Amino acid sequence: PPPPNCSREQRALIQAILKAYERHQIPHDVAKKLLHDQYSVEENFLLLTEMATNQVQVLVEFTKNIPGFLSLDHEDQIALLKGSAVEAMFLRSAQVFSSKTPAGHTEVLEDRIRKSGISEEFIIPMFNFYKSIGGLHMNPEEQALLTAITILTPDRPYVKDQSKLCTLHHPHEPQYFARLLGRLTELRSLNHYHTEIISSWRVSDHKFTPLLCEIWDVQ
């Protein structure tokens, strides 16, 4: 339930963003696949590019349902999506990683991802981020909100008002919303690594879908 001191339009905004987010969830099958089988680095790279391609399409649908987004200048809409797609992918990966899997599965998942072909130097910052996102124990509204903030410029006035939502779910932590936004700084650093992570993947041939070439600035 949205906090009492939320205005009617803020409540509607939270519900709209949550509904959009839940309608466009990526199925957790990537975690199941990874837990089920040990893949080669080639298969892992293919899995990543397939999942990332799917996620970009899902992200576009989610973004179109964020109230007000479609009334933005079209160039801006593209720029916002292009600028946030990599971060949204890492954020989604962090949320999948920290979603409740049976005990012990997280270790298996972490181990499989560590050996998936990613260069060693990127494993630490990536898992630091995954664990810091997990430590926030975000509920679906907060996950949807953080994804929407990642896509939209975070300093829009109405997004700040949404901090009331976090106050309700984390009453003992007045700084919770600031912590949430702090994760965006960590997310931007992963964005910086992304091109290197992809190009240094231990596969002989890095193949991408046309959509990823567009979004990831590769090939």
Ligand SMILES: O=C(NC1CCCCC1)[C@H]([C@@H]1CCCCO1)n1c(-c2ccc(Cl)cc2)nc2cc(F)c(Cl)cc21
């Ligand atoms: O497919 C992945 N993520 C998708 C992307 C779209 C949204 C849903 C999640 C990747 C692949 C899976 C095969 C092995 C290598 O990691 N992945 C990454 C990751 C993402 C960016 C780069 Cl550049 C490297 C690795 N972190 C993950 C954490 C996880 F818990 C799980 Cl299940 C998968 C994760």
